[in-house]
Amino acid sequence: MTDIAGAIDYDVLVVGFGPTGAVAAGRLGRLGHRTLVIDRLTDVYDKPRAIALDHEIFRHFDNMGLTEAISPHIEPFTASEHFGVDGQLIRRIDMVAKPYPLGYTPSMVFSQPAVEAELRRHARSFSNVHAELGVELLGLVQTPDRVEAQLKDGDGRQRSVTARYVIGCDGASSTVRQIAGLGLEDLIFDEPWLVVDVRVDENAIARLPQCSAQFCNPARPVSYLIGPKNHRRWEIMLLPGEDARQMERPDNVWKLLAPWLTSEDGELWRAASYRFHALVADEWRNGRILIAGDAAHQQPPFIGQGMCQGLRDATNLVWKLDHVLRGVSSDSLLDSYTAERKQHVIELTGKIKAIGQSICERDPAAARRRDAQILADGGGKPLLLTRQEIIPPLRAGCLSYREMPARGTLFPQPRIARGAASGLLDEITGPGWRLLIDGRSNDAASILSLGLTRADMSVAAIASAGMGCANALEETEGVLASWFDRHAVVAAVVRPDHYVFGTARNATELGDLLAEVDLRRRDVPAGQDRIPDLKMERTP
């Protein structure tokens, strides 16, 4: 690949080198696209903002070859215990049990500055990715086949570059979104909170709660999160009349932390006040300009999905841009980006809001009613939820037209025997388009031969030891066998972002499904991508 430093024409310009921009640039880099990524700031922000990620995102990092580099900065997320008005346990949110569906710990905490530095390093490792820091975007002009971007360097010098597409990953106050004229829809949530990060001294850690917690006390709701190593986070609701800037002052912060710690017990890493709100862009695309991450949506943090949503955007968009840039698909495939991601964000934000509203209840009588209701939902005991059940599927976009089991859900990743050891399926098939077949099915051999005519997909039959067709891979934990059984299907077509395009119960249905893949990828007809009518509950 050629070194592209100093070029003036690119395939993609990525604006913003935070996690979403770095993942977009790294993925475009691996796919061979000439990419310029710019950021206004000259360094990684040295304080954590996101703290949680999940197995879907870790799978992307693993696919990108980052596991070894980022694992030292990641730990399993503890369960979260939610306590009611009288301090009683009302709800417990945990991970799904083993065997883990995607092959990784389902929920994790991480140290953002360290992981972000690795994401940047990875993006820059491709000679076809050029990163420029301290560079500001001034303007964008679309021509029929390019976007011209006006840039300002750190020394004030102005210049322009062109790109076939621009992705705005430039955060909540996105310049790209504003220039592209993409509006924000208010999903109606607006609460003032103070986020406090502490590096706690070793001898004080044992005195702190050993689970993450939501103290749903109407006098002052507080979230407590156990981050990696000695990082602990408190999110503290600000009360009417409290001045956000004043509350960030260390003396006030330590007063708020008094139930848990004193200033002798650790180092204040960050105290920042935010309005937790919920917003989504009306459209995520204007011609050759697209937006992702906080530029396209913002949500309250209550289940730790903020960064995950941004990285889902980047992964969704990059495989589609790759198809368009390689001429595999027409650029109408990019319309499915808004259709898929906007619906997903609206639906997940609705669930986050519902949890947030229950945590933020300030009226003691209403809070007691809430506690009683949650306990009743748990059959008289604390309600048990898993974080993963809260994440919705994709419902519209580049998916089979027909409703069918598992369409739009995340495909699992079984562990596969490899000699005396084992590995994960993606290591064998890669993360492109895949046809995965239940090796136990009577049709496995004919389905396999149908799949083998496809040059654009990796094809594999999978079965447990001693139960498969001759050419089946051998899974060691039964994850996929139970998935096929649960959905009563024998084959799945899976997209490069691991979402299920569609499933089939036999060879005939698979033939139809594969024809549909070709149709959908080539041209996604307008109207088929309409977002289902997901009404947000709006607070009056």
Ligand SMILES: O=C(O)CCc1cccc(O)c1
């Ligand atoms: O999933 C949970 O148990 C809580 C996740 C979380 C992460 C970050 C902030 C926050 O308020 C909650």
